[in-house]
Amino acid sequence: MEILVCIKRYILAGSEFVLTADGTEIDARQLGYTLAPHEEVAVEQAIRFVEEFGGSTTVLSLGVPEAEEQMREQMAIGADRGLLLATDGSEWDPQATAAAIVDAVRAQPQAFDIIMFGAEAADSNNSQVGIRVAHALGLPIVTNVRGVSITDGVARCERVVGNNREVYEVRLPAVLTTREGLNIPRYPSVPGRIKARKKPIDTTTPAKPAAKVEKVRLIVPPNQKTGATILGNGPAAAAAAVAMMEEIGVLA
Amino acid sequence: MILVYVDHDRGTLDEPSLQALTFARGLDAEVHALAIGDAASGLAGTLGEHGVSVLHVATHAAFDDYVPQAAGRALAQLAQMTSPKAVLTTSGMRGNEVLAHAAAILDEPFAAECVEITLGSPAEVTRSRWGGNMLEVARVHRNNVLLASIPPFTVAAEPSPVACSVQTFTPELAAADTAVRVVDRVAGQAHGVSLAEAKVIVSGGRGVGAPELWGPLEDLAGLLGAALGCSRVVTSNGWRPHSEQVGQTGTKVAPDLYIAAGISGATQHIAGCKKSKTILAINIDPEAPIMTHADYAIVGDLHEVLPAIAAAIRSR
Numbered sequence: 001m002e003i004l005v006c007i008k009r010y011i012l013a014g015s016e017f018v019l020t021a022d023g024t025e026i027d028a029r030q031l032g033y034t035l036a037p038h039e040e041v042a043v044e045q046a047i048r049f050v051e052e053f054g055g056s057t058t059v060l061s062l063g064v065p066e067a068e069e070q071m072r073e074q075m076a077i078g079a080d081r082g083l084l085l086a087t088d089g090s091e092w093d094p095q096a097t098a099a100a101i102v103d104a105v106r107a108q109p110q111a112f113d114i115i116m117f118g119a120e121a122a123d124s125n126n127s128q129v130g131i132r133v134a135h136a137l138g139l140p141i142v143t144n145v146r147g148v149s150i151t152d153g154v155a156r157c158e159r160v161v162g163n164n165r166e167v168y169e170v171r172l173p174a175v176l177t178t179r180e181g182l183n184i185p186r187y188p189s190v191p192g193r194i195k196a197r198k199k200p201i202d203t204t205t206p207a208k209p210a211a212k213v214e215k216v217r218l219i220v221p222p223n224q225k226t227g228a229t230i231l232g233n234g235p236a237a238a239a240a241a242v243a244m245m246e247e248i249g250v251l252a
Numbered sequence: 253m254i255l256v257y258v259d260h261d262r263g264t265l266d267e268p269s270l271q272a273l274t275f276a277r278g279l280d281a282e283v284h285a286l287a288i289g290d291a292a293s294g295l296a297g298t299l300g301e302h303g304v305s306v307l308h309v310a311t312h313a314a315f316d317d318y319v320p321q322a323a324g325r326a327l328a329q330l331a332q333m334t335s336p337k338a339v340l341t342t343s344g345m346r347g348n349e350v351l352a353h354a355a356a357i358l359d360e361p362f363a364a365e366c367v368e369i370t371l372g373s374p375a376e377v378t379r380s381r382w383g384g385n386m387l388e389v390a391r392v393h394r395n396n397v398l399l400a401s402i403p404p405f406t407v408a409a410e411p412s413p414v415a416c417s418v419q420t421f422t423p424e425l426a427a428a429d430t431a432v433r434v435v436d437r438v439a440g441q442a443h444g445v446s447l448a449e450a451k452v453i454v455s456g457g458r459g460v461g462a463p464e465l466w467g468p469l470e471d472l473a474g475l476l477g478a479a480l481g482c483s484r485v486v487t488s489n490g491w492r493p494h495s496e497q498v499g500q501t502g503t504k505v506a507p508d509l510y511i512a513a514g515i516s517g518a519t520q521h522i523a524g525c526k527k528s529k530t531i532l533a534i535n536i537d538p539e540a541p542i543m544t545h546a547d548y549a550i551v552g553d554l555h556e557v558l559p560a561i562a563a564a565i566r567s568r
C-alpha cells in the first residue's frame with residue numbers, strides 16, 4: 001500500500017501572537033516550529049497501514065526548505081521518504097496549494113492508494129485542500145476521519161458527531177482527511193531518529209500562482225480580559241472560590 | 253439574493269445553520285436556502301421564520317441520508333441556475349465540506365470562517381484563523397459567485413418571518429458524486445454531562461500529574477454537575493479520552509464557569525475555552541499565561557485546592 005501524507009510546518013505560537021511591522025505575518029523570530037495534531041494522526045495511521053499491508057509512506061510538505069525538519073520528525077516514527085515543494089515562505093492559498101500537490105502527485109512514478117491530509121490547517125483553517133485535490137485527481141474522499149480500518153480494498157471510516165459516530169465506506173484509491181483523536185501517535189525512538197537522517201527527500205520548486213484569497217493583513221484580536229482577580233493562595237482560597245460560584249449562579 | 257446551505261440530519265435542522273441566515277440578511281434583503289433531500293421540505297416553516305423566502309429542496313434517490321459530494325454538486329448547480337451574490341453556510345464539518353466540494357466543482361475560491369463580508373469585486377472578507385486567535389483581512393478574487401462560511405456564534409440567529417415557498421429541483425449527479433455516503437451509525441455511550449453543552453466544566457492539564465490523580469476533579473465535577481475537560485498534553489499522554497479535550501483541535505466550549513486546573517493557557521487551549529463566561533484558574537505558577545485569560549485565580553497546588561473547594565461546598 002502506497003500512502004502519501006501532506007503535512008505543514010507551523011509556527012509554534014507562544015502565549016500570544018506578535019505581528020511583523022507591516023502586519024502581514026506573525027513575527028516568528030523568537031518562536032519555534034511544530035507539526036499539528038490533525039496531521040500527526042494521519043502519519044501515524046499511514047504507518048499502521050503499512051505495518052498491516054506492506055508498502056511505504058511518503059510525506060509531502062509545501063513550505064520553506066526548513067520544513068525538512070518536520071518531515072524528518074515523521075520519518076523518525078516510520079515515514080519512508082519525503083517530497084518537499086519548496087517555497088519562499090510566503091503564504092499559498094488553498095487553490096494554489098492543492099494545484100501544486102496535484103502536480104507533484106502526477107509526477108510520481110507510482111500511484112498512491114491513499115492520500116491523506118489534516119482536516120484543516122492549524123494556521124489557516126481553510127478546510128478544503130484535500131477536497132480540491134480529490135476532485136482534481138478524480139478520487140473519492142472522506143473528511144474528518146476519527147476511526148478507520150481497511151478490508152478488501154475498502155476503507156471503513158468513522159466521523160464523530162456529538163456523542164455518536166457516522167460510518168462511511170470508500171473504495172481505494174481515495175483521499176482521507178483526519179482529525180486528532182483518530183489515534184495516539186507514537187514517539188520517535190533514538191534509532192528511528194538516526195535512520196530518519198538518511199531517508200530520501202526529493203525537492204521541487206513549484207511556481208506560485210496569483211492568490212484567489214489574497215491576504216491583506218492580519219489582526220490580533222485584543223484580549224478582552226484584564227488579568228485575573230487572585231482569590232488567594234492554596235486551600236485557604238476555597239471559601240472565596242465558593243463565594244464567587246454563588247455570585248455567578250453556578251451553585252444553587 | 254444570498255443562497256444559504258442549511259444542514260439537517262434526516263429532517264432535523266442543524267440549529268447553528270440559522271445563524272448564517274441572519275448573517276445573510278445583513279448582505280441582502282433576499283435570502284434563499286438550499287436543503288438536501290425530501291426530508292428537508294418540513295423545514296420550510298422554521299426557515300420562513302428566519303427570513304428565507306425560497307427554500308430550494310434538492311431531491312434525488314441518493315438523498316435519503318448525508319452524501320457530501322452530491323450535496324456539493326447540488327449546491328454548485330443551484331448557484332449556477334440562480335446566480336446568488338454569495339453562497340454562505342455556518343461553518344462546521346458539514347458546512348465547510350459541502351462548500352469546499354461546490355468550490356472545487358465551480359473552480360471558485362472558498363473563504364472559510366468569515367466573520368465579516370463586504371461584497372464587491374474583489375469581495376473583502378475578515379476571516380478567523382489559528383482557531384480564532386487571529387483575524388485576516390483578505391480580498392477574494394472569484395470568477396462569479398462568492399462562497400464563504402461563517403463560524404458558529406458570529407451572530408445570534410434572529411427570527412424575521414416571511415412567506416417561504418418550497419421549490420424542488422433534481423440535480424444531475426454522476427456515480428462518483430454518490431459513492432461516499434453515510435452507510436451506518438454507531439451510538440456512543442452517553443456518560444454524564446456533554447462537554448459542548450455543560451454549564452460548568454472542571455478541566456485538568458499536565459499539572460494534574462497522572463491519570464490516577466483525577467479523583468479531585470471528578471469529585472468536584474460531581475458536586476457541580478459539571479463535565480470534565482482536559483488539555484492536549486493529557487490526551488496525547490493517553491490519560492483521558494480525546495472527547496474531553498478542550499481547544500483548537502478538541503471541543504470549543506462556552507460554559508458559565510470553566511475551571512482550569514494545572515493548565516498553562518497555551519493559545520490553542522484558550523481557543524477552545526475563551527467563550528466561557530467566567531474562567532477560574534488554579535495554578536502553582538502566578539506567572540502562567542492562563543492568568544491573563546482568567547477572571548479569577550487561585551495560586552496553589554490543585555491537589556490541595558480542589559479538595560478544599562469540594563469540602564467548602566459540602567459544608568455550606
Ligand SMILES: Cc1cc2nc3c(=O)[nH]c(=O)nc-3n(C[C@H](O)[C@H](O)[C@H](O)COP(=O)(O)OP(=O)(O)OC[C@H]3O[C@@H](n4cnc5c(N)ncnc54)[C@H](O)[C@@H]3O)c2cc1C
Pocket residue numbers: 010012034035036037122456457458459460482483484485486497498499500501502503513514515516517518519520521524534535536537540552553554555
Ligand atoms: C496545532 C496545535 C493544536 C493544539 N490544540 C490543542 C488543543 O486543542 N487543546 C490543548 O489543550 N492544547 C492544544 N495544543 C497544545 C498546546 O500548545 C499546549 O501544549 C497544551 O495546551 C499544554 O497543556 P497543559 O497546559 O496541560 O500543559 P503545560 O503547558 O505543561 O502546563 C502545565 C501547567 O500546570 C501547572 N502545574 C503543574 N503542577 C501543578 C499543580 N500541582 N497544581 C497546579 N498547577 C500545576 C504549571 O504551572 C503549568 O502552568 C495544540 C498545539 C498545536 C501546535
